[in-house]
Structures are given as C-alpha cells and as structure tokens.
Amino acid sequence: MMQNKILLVDDEPAFRELASRWLANQNYHVKTASSLEEARETIAHFDADLVLLDLSMPPHFDPQVTLDSMSDFEGRPVIIITGHADRDLALKAVELGAWDFIAKPIDPGMLAVVVRRAITKTTLERELNQLKKSTQQAQGAASYIGHSASSHKIRALIERIAPTNVRVLVTGPSGTGKEVISRTLHDLSHRATKPFVSVHCGAIPADLLESELFGYVKGAFTGAEKDKVGLLSLADGGTLFLDEIGEMPLAMQVKLLRVLQEGTFFPVGGREQKHIDIRVVSATNADLLGKVQEGSFREDLYYRIKGVNIETQSLSERLEDVPVLLQAFLHRLQSQQSKNLQLSSEALQWFRDQTWPGNVRELKNALESVASICPQGRISMEDIQLLYPSVDRISNTQLISDSSMSEATLDQQVRELEIRLIHHALDKSQSNRTQAAKQLGISRQGLIKKIERYGL
Known part of the structure; x- marks a missing residue:
C-alpha cells in the first residue's frame, strides 16, 4: 500500500526527531523542515498529503507570518502545532483554512486521530477530482474502466486484441462487466462503425433461437407470413455478442459451429446460402470445461469460441475500482437527469466499504437508487440511510455498540448521542464548523471543545 506523505515543519530538532520517528512507525513517509523557507523548498518536490506546521517559526517567531504561509501549501490540509498560550491564534488559523490544531505537549493518540481523519478526507476528495478527469473516456463509447491491477491488465489486453479478428471468450461472475468488455472490443476495432448485436442465449426459448439467429423465409413454419432477417445478418460486418453461451442448446451449438467454421448459414426454410463476416465474442459465468x-x-465449439480468454474478477476482489466506477455512473446520471451529482466523502467511503456480491451491476443499481432520492445533488449518508436503514454512520471514533447499549451508563449514552449529532452536523455542513455549530445550537468554540474532547 502506498504510504501517505507528511511534511513536519518545526524549529525544535528534538521534537522533529521524535515526532517524525513516531509518524514513520505509523507507516507515514515523513520529511521535516526547520523553517518556512525550507518548507517551501521541500514542498516543491515532495508531494505531501498533509502539513504539520508549528505556529511560531524563526526568524521572526511571528504567528501571523506563519498563518500567511499556509497559502504555500494550497490543496493540502494544514494542522497547526501550538502551545496552550496560543490557543486563540490557533482558532484563527482554523478560521483561515487550517484543518485543525493540536497543542504541545502532543498526545500521540490525539495526533493519530487528527492526522488520520485529515488524510482520509482529503485523499477521498482528491481521488474524486482525479477520477472525474480519468473517466472522461467513458463519456462516449463503452469503455472498460478501473484502477486495479486486474482491470489494467484486462484493458491492456483489450487494446491489443481489439484491432484483430480473434474470437474472444469472456468469463467471470455475473455483473462484472462482461458485456462492457465486449462493447469495448467492438468500439476499439475496425468494425466500430458496423453493428454490435447482443444475444442472450438463455433468454430466448430453444425452439425460437435458431429462427432468431438465422432468420427465416416466408412459409417456413406456421405464422411465418413474411421473410425475417436474423441476428447473424444484422451483425454482418460487425460484432456478434453471445451472452451466456453456456446455456445454448446442444442442437443449436452444432449449427453455430458450422457458421464459425464456414462463415455461411441458411435461413430457416431457405435454400439460399448466406455469407457473413462477423467477429464473435462470447461470455459466460459457467464452467464451460465442466x-x-x-x-x-461441445468441446469443438468451446475451442472455436475460445480464441482469447478474458477472465473478470468479482468486485470484492478489486474494490479499488469502486470510486472510478461510481464517477463514471455519476457522469451518466448527470447527463440523464440534467443536474450536478456529487458524492460526499463519507458516502464514497460507505460505497467502498461494501462487498457488492452482485458486483458492478449491484453497485450501479445502488447508486442510481440513492441518486433518485437525493434532492440537492450531493449524495450524503442521510440519503443512503433512507434506503438502507440499518446502515450506521462512518466514523473513525469508536462508538458504543448496540449490543452493549443496555449496559451503558447515561453519561455514555449522552456521549454517543453527542458524537452522532456532531458527525451529522459536520457532514451536512461539509465540515464547516461555524455552520455545524449553528445547526447544533452551540457556539463554534463550544463545538471545537467537544470535537477535541471526543477526539473527533
């Protein structure tokens, strides 16, 4: 896992040594600076995820100079390190845009919570912004997207074989994007201007599948009042996608094999042989060898359709693909609903934390459902909880579990309720503490004290 980077700016050598060593033990990549000038030089080539900045720095030891320097770290959360005597200045720093402040002597546990929450939120926000750019390719033609190693391999293989005529068998669990892969192969091939015809082999009754694929001539059977063009002819020059080919009846497999071998077929009841030029891409979630x-x-058909095998993974095995998939789905929903849709960082984390047994299809349906009840365009945990009442809020703070509530004291229950209300207010205000305090009916300073007390 990639280490998050922290720049520690403090003029005390002993503190820099101890703090950087402790943060490194927490699996952070830490660089230090003893002055603001050195910090500026370091940040130019060290892409820090977070800056820990002492409020009183040489040569002037003027807190206002330090506060002015926060703009040098734009785009990164800044946590102010201060002495107790500088508390008012620290609050001013927060008002000016600092993420938070922490007083010396520093409690390692408190520092761990503050750093983790700051990095988590900003990492998610940065990821969302990057994904908006990286998924623009999905705006046009169908595109198989993802950030996981397996998705990169599949994409590389697609790009390599798409220009060829090799037949492809796509295997993997239901809902993992097998048809998207097939469409991407088509869209990146020289056949892209020709039809892409999809056939679900298990959805068409066995006695109708032949006439659907091959077409028929007038009078071929009762009810055949005129000629009908089959799906094979419709796909001529393009791509024929045979979904769930493992469900194709054996009798039909024999006839499909002849098409693949010779590139010809007869419509049902017809005497005129038809010639076609198609690329066949097949898909199944079944064990075809079994x-x-x-x-x-048929074994001979298996080896005919299996020119190249692309195997997809379940979404639970590549959860790092969830954010980019969500962003692609959001973009499509925006086009359909003509409104700007966004995910709060907390909602994104919830989507990332699920295992999605229904894979990408389930993820897409869940997002569409939540988006449909989102009035303002910003999807929050409140929207998710309306459809999933059992969902608890995401929090880095350990709350009292439901199973122990009956044994909790009144003070413990009040503490949990306050924590939940604070989280809710901060989420609704997008972490604006002034607005959150107004929602809670307390002063901003009172809110900050509670946040500090509970280690939020």
Missing part, C-alpha cells in the same frame, strides 16, 4: 466433461457443451 460442461464439456458432462456433455452439455
């Missing part, structure tokens, strides 16, 4: 062994799938 079906071959049990006799329900």
Whole structure:
C-alpha cells in the first residue's frame, strides 16, 4: 500500500526527531523542515498529503507570518502545532483554512486521530477530482474502466486484441462487466462503425433461437407470413455478442459451429446460402470445461469460441475500482437527469466499504437508487440511510455498540448521542464548523471543545 506523505515543519530538532520517528512507525513517509523557507523548498518536490506546521517559526517567531504561509501549501490540509498560550491564534488559523490544531505537549493518540481523519478526507476528495478527469473516456463509447491491477491488465489486453479478428471468450461472475468488455472490443476495432448485436442465449426459448439467429423465409413454419432477417445478418460486418453461451442448446451449438467454421448459414426454410463476416465474442459465468466433461457443451465449439480468454474478477476482489466506477455512473446520471451529482466523502467511503456480491451491476443499481432520492445533488449518508436503514454512520471514533447499549451508563449514552449529532452536523455542513455549530445550537468554540474532547 502506498504510504501517505507528511511534511513536519518545526524549529525544535528534538521534537522533529521524535515526532517524525513516531509518524514513520505509523507507516507515514515523513520529511521535516526547520523553517518556512525550507518548507517551501521541500514542498516543491515532495508531494505531501498533509502539513504539520508549528505556529511560531524563526526568524521572526511571528504567528501571523506563519498563518500567511499556509497559502504555500494550497490543496493540502494544514494542522497547526501550538502551545496552550496560543490557543486563540490557533482558532484563527482554523478560521483561515487550517484543518485543525493540536497543542504541545502532543498526545500521540490525539495526533493519530487528527492526522488520520485529515488524510482520509482529503485523499477521498482528491481521488474524486482525479477520477472525474480519468473517466472522461467513458463519456462516449463503452469503455472498460478501473484502477486495479486486474482491470489494467484486462484493458491492456483489450487494446491489443481489439484491432484483430480473434474470437474472444469472456468469463467471470455475473455483473462484472462482461458485456462492457465486449462493447469495448467492438468500439476499439475496425468494425466500430458496423453493428454490435447482443444475444442472450438463455433468454430466448430453444425452439425460437435458431429462427432468431438465422432468420427465416416466408412459409417456413406456421405464422411465418413474411421473410425475417436474423441476428447473424444484422451483425454482418460487425460484432456478434453471445451472452451466456453456456446455456445454448446442444442442437443449436452444432449449427453455430458450422457458421464459425464456414462463415455461411441458411435461413430457416431457405435454400439460399448466406455469407457473413462477423467477429464473435462470447461470455459466460459457467464452467464451460465442466460442461464439456458432462456433455452439455461441445468441446469443438468451446475451442472455436475460445480464441482469447478474458477472465473478470468479482468486485470484492478489486474494490479499488469502486470510486472510478461510481464517477463514471455519476457522469451518466448527470447527463440523464440534467443536474450536478456529487458524492460526499463519507458516502464514497460507505460505497467502498461494501462487498457488492452482485458486483458492478449491484453497485450501479445502488447508486442510481440513492441518486433518485437525493434532492440537492450531493449524495450524503442521510440519503443512503433512507434506503438502507440499518446502515450506521462512518466514523473513525469508536462508538458504543448496540449490543452493549443496555449496559451503558447515561453519561455514555449522552456521549454517543453527542458524537452522532456532531458527525451529522459536520457532514451536512461539509465540515464547516461555524455552520455545524449553528445547526447544533452551540457556539463554534463550544463545538471545537467537544470535537477535541471526543477526539473527533
């Protein structure tokens, strides 16, 4: 896992040594600076995720100079380090844009909480902004996207084989994007201007599948009152996608094999042979080799359709793809609903924390459902909880579990309620403490004291 980077700016050598060593033990990559000038030089080549900045720095030891320097670290959260005597100045720093402040002597546990929360929030926000750019390719043609190692490998393989005519078999669990892969292969091929025809082999009754694929001539059977063009002819020059090919009846498998071998077929009831030029991409969530062994799938057909095998993974095995998928889905929803849709960092974290047994299809449906009840365009945990009442809020603070509530004292229950209300107010105000305090009916300083007391 990539280490988060921290720049520690303090003029006390002993503190820099101890603090940087402790942060390094927490798996952070730490660089230090003893002056504001050195900090500016360091940040130019060290892309820090967070800056820990002492309020009183040489040569002037003027806190106002330090506060003015925060603009040098634009785009990164700044946590002010201060003595107790400078508390008012620290509050002013927060008003000017600092993420938070922490007083010396520093409690390692408190520092861990403040640093973790700051990095988590800003990392998510930065990730969302980057994903908006990286998923613009999904605005046009279908595109298989993802940041995981397996998704990068699949994308690289798609780009390599798309210009060829090699047949492709896409395997993997349901809902993992097998049809998206097939469409991407088509869109990146020389056949992109020709039709992409999708056939679900298990959705068409066995007695109708042949006439749907091959078409028929007038009088071929009762009810055939005129000629009908089959899906094979419609796909001529383009791509035929055979979804769930493992469900194709054996009798139909024999006829499909002849098409793949010779590039010709006869419409049902017809005597005129048809020639077609198609690329066949097949998909299945079944074990085709197992079906071959049990006799329900032809071995010769298996090797005909399996020119290159692309195997997809379940979403639970590549959860790092969730944010980029969400952003792509959000973009499509924005186009459909003509409104700006965004995810709060807390809502994004909730989506990332689920295992999604229904894979990408379930993720997409869940996002669409939540977006449909989101009135303002910003999807929050409150919206998610309306559809998923059992969902608890995401929090880095350990709360009293439901199972122990019956044993909790009144003070403990009041503490939990306050924590939940504070989290809710901060989320609704997008972490604006002044607005959150107004929502709670307390002063801003009172809110900061509670945040500090509970280590939020």
